[in-house]
């Protein structure tokens with residue numbers, strides 16, 4: 001294996017669509033068709049082959065469509081107008097997360113932070129129907145013409161994409177992204193485009209609102225366990241990082257997108273040990289550079305805090321510093337003020353306070369108004385699920401088409417505007 005490469009860097013499944021596995025020696029041959037009349041280049045035999053479709057499962061997007069896309073593509077193909085060029089714009093009508101203020105119930109300050117472009121481009125550039133997709137469509141009761149399935153086999157996204165950059169703000173009824181392409185390609189990509197842009201823009205917007213309210217404080221994304229599925233947990237962590245979060249707890253997202261990862265301990269670590277002090281001590285011994293102690297397992301002010309102070313003082317004697325303590329329940333404004341005061345009194349003014357517990361931009365703003373002494377914010381459920389507004393209604397609409405014109409050439413030549 002070559003470092004950092006996969007099979008798909010060497011064998012392109014858009015071209016080599018079948019693997020012929022030699023019945024004699026088991027050697028795999030990557031070929032463009034399923035015609036088995038060839039000799040094995042490994043053993044010279046042609047006793048037979050097991051033929052299986054070959055494709056890259058990490059780039060399996062062609063059927064990420066609503067079925068009407070396929071039926072419309074077929075009907076357009078039947079009329080031979082499927083390659084007529086059209087222009088599609090993407091925009092949304094109503095901004096998310098907007099709440100009434102006072103007696104005013106209209107929309108104030110709504111915006112969307114545009115996200116998902118990087119992901120979309122990667123999908124469009126890897127888009128092809130693999131042999132299993134073709135076979136699945138062949139089995140449908142519509143009985144698609146074999147020539148249509150052949151054209152799908154050769155189909156790639158050939159259009160032009162114009163877009164604002166990921167992370168920029170977009171306002172209602174203003175196009176953020178434009179596609180110019182043959183009409184059947186625009187129809188093909190509609191659902192995957194909207195799914196990607198809507199979901200990632202929604203989370204980028206939520207992340208941007210959290211960044212606005214936390215100002216310069218440290219902000220951490222920890223929504224993995226509450227996200228609606230694996231993809232949204234990873235994509236959400238990416239959107240959080242683009243929005244300006246400092247790190248994520250999601251290790252997969254960290255690896256995939258080079259996002260800093262963070263995490264220390266949960267209640268289980270403390271409950272597993274004989275005492276809270278012993279749990280803190282073993283953790284501090286293991287990771288002396290990055291200790292954040294969770295205070296609320298039994299009693300935040302009566303047990304967690306005194307034990308954390310004892311650990312911090314022991315660390316000082318070894319020339320080490322406790323990084324932070326974490327509050328995960330209770331009245332975070334009240335507790336953080338108490339903890340801050342006590343830490344300062346014993347000379348631990350460098351120890352930061354982190355807080356987690358169903359936080360969103362409204363609760364963080366409220367905590368700040370109450371004078372909470374929190375330096376590090378961890379947000380999970382309410383960020384990753386876009387809890388108070390879980391969908392963005394962006395649309396992909398045709399805004400122009402070339403004159404309705406049947407293609408002149410049958411060999412794939414395109415209509416020329418004139």
Ligand SMILES: [Zn+2]
Pocket residue numbers: 022023024025026027040041042043044045
């Ligand atoms: Zn062989």
